[in-house]
Amino acid sequence: MRLILAAALSLALASPVLAQASDAERSMTATVEAEHGRHIELLERLVNQNSGTLNADGVRAVGEMVRQELEPLGFEVRWIDMSQTGRAGHLVATHAGPGRNVLLIGHLDTVFETDSPFQRFVREGARATGPGIGDDKGGVVVIVAALRAMQAAGTLADTNVTVVLTGDEERPGAPLETARRDLIEAGRAADFALEFENLAVEDGQDFGTVARRSSSTWTLTTSGRTGHSSGVFNEALGYGAIYEMARILDAFRRELPEPNLTYNVGVIAGGTPAGIDEAGFRVTASGKTNIVPETAIARGDLRTLTPEQDARVRARMAAIVAEHLPRTEAQLQFSPVAYPPMAPSEGARELLARLNAVNRDLGLPEMAEYDPARRGAADSGFVAADVPTLAGLGVAGGGAHAEGEWVDLNSLVRQSQRAAVLISRLSLGGD
Incomplete structure (x- = not known):
């Protein structure tokens, strides 16, 4: 009532x-x-x-x-x-x-x-x-x-x-x-x-x-030859995993920007060795200043407004990753769980x-x-x-x-x- x-x-x-x-x-x-x-x-x-x-x-x-x-x-x-x-x-x-x-x-x-x-x-x-x-x-x-x-x-x-x-x-x-x-x-x-x-x-x-916008997660793993730091940059050892990681992330920063796009780096580690847990949340690393790092790992997210933008940005990220520094390698993986x-x-x-x-x-x-x-x-x-x-x-x-x-x-x-x-x-x- x-x-x-x-x-x-x-x-x-x-x-x-x-x-x-x-x-x-x-x-x-x-x-x-x-x-x-x-x-x-x-x-x-x-x-x-x-x-x-x-x-x-x-x-x-x-x-x-x-x-x-x-x-x-x-x-x-x-x-x-x-x-x-x-x-x-x-x-x-x-x-x-x-x-x-x-x-x-x-x-x-x-x-x-x-x-x-x-x-x-x-x-x-x-x-x-x-x-x-x-x-x-x-x-x-x-x-x-x-x-x-x-x-x-x-x-x-x-x-x-x-x-x-x-x-x-x-x-x-x-x-x-x-x-x-x-x-x-x-x-x-x-x-x-x-x-x-x-x-x-x-x-x-x-x-x-x-x-x-969308939400997806990527994992970037770089690797290099390890050895005494006195040999870094030379033909035998090259640049190591951390310089390769830095190159890629800085290229993302400079080359990817466009409207409605973000690509955050949430966690990073590098050294000899470096690793990430199965859930993808915790990274670990150790190393010395006189050792060229063997591995580096970074995880981040990618947010785009349209499927076309998402495909275009992923392709550009993959192209950047493929341009390796001497004696280094890199792999970029996107999580299958994505919004x-x-x-x-x-x-x-x-x-x-x-x-x-x-x-x-x-x-x-x-x-x-x-x-x-x-x-x-x-x-x-x-x-x-x-x-x-x-x-x-x-x-x-x-x-x-x-x-x-x-x-x-x-x-x-x-x-x-x-x-x-x-x-x-x-x-x-x-x-």
Whole structure:
């Protein structure tokens, strides 16, 4: 009864701008506002359950919390086990109405494993901190809040919605084709895809994400003849592994730059000997100043905006590596686990235009395109080649992947309102 009264009051007091929305859409906005406290409580429960990617039990526990939210709304919820990839699995929920299919994408896992000191939800007014609170548990709450508002307004009954929440977005399992099989299949079956990672906000202005860059990892290993340092640069010993490594990395720095491209070197070691662990995170080396180094190893990432850019840059990197200093060798390998780019497309821009129509009708600010070079990779990259995709529809905040990650709790309201109306219009054919 309290919810009904709040909705009626909100409708009665609707502004002239909000009055451009339909009665059902005004009901959605009122429901989101009335349930704001409930959404914050749900966010707190999700955040306080650790779901670091490698904490399989924790990821499944968060998935179970979401199941309890979606099943009462009429969704068929399945858990897709991914133990064969070394990960917990994914939650897939379907609501098979007669409308066009809208795919909603998010993830259950976070970068904060059980050994992290950052484990709890803390609220101070409209600001809250916690592990994964924005990336991506806030986005999951936006999905739930939007769907609840749609049910209250009566639009959910006829919508055709698929929700895919992966359990390994932060550290995908292998093989990747298995780890992302269900998401890719859902994308191919969808008419539209909406991804609920963090909202892009600058100087108080919300932005729409129509493109994201890829993310892949490379390993560079150089080798040289070892011996007494008095012979370095001569015909017998040549330049050694570290000079070859320095040549290649400096050539990357000088010759690769182009718009929307980055190529970070994350870790490096060289000496006699040098090595890297099986996981590719820890390098070791030893050596003396009077020994020409035998081996050097570096690992880094590569981020590109389109498949064409990715292929072009990889080819140039390989060409640079092949130009060896005397008596040295080098091998460049790219990891098979890679996030494809969400390349900019007319379909994505049309979705942003549809969202801005929602913004106008709800009296919310319109959203310009966000610079893709300022966004990381996400699961939306796996579906964007098959279906028009709009990303970054989660909550506003900052500090993702670091202790102190935070969100603006008030952004839950406007993001859930936007999402509820947009999903309804996309599925049911409204403008």
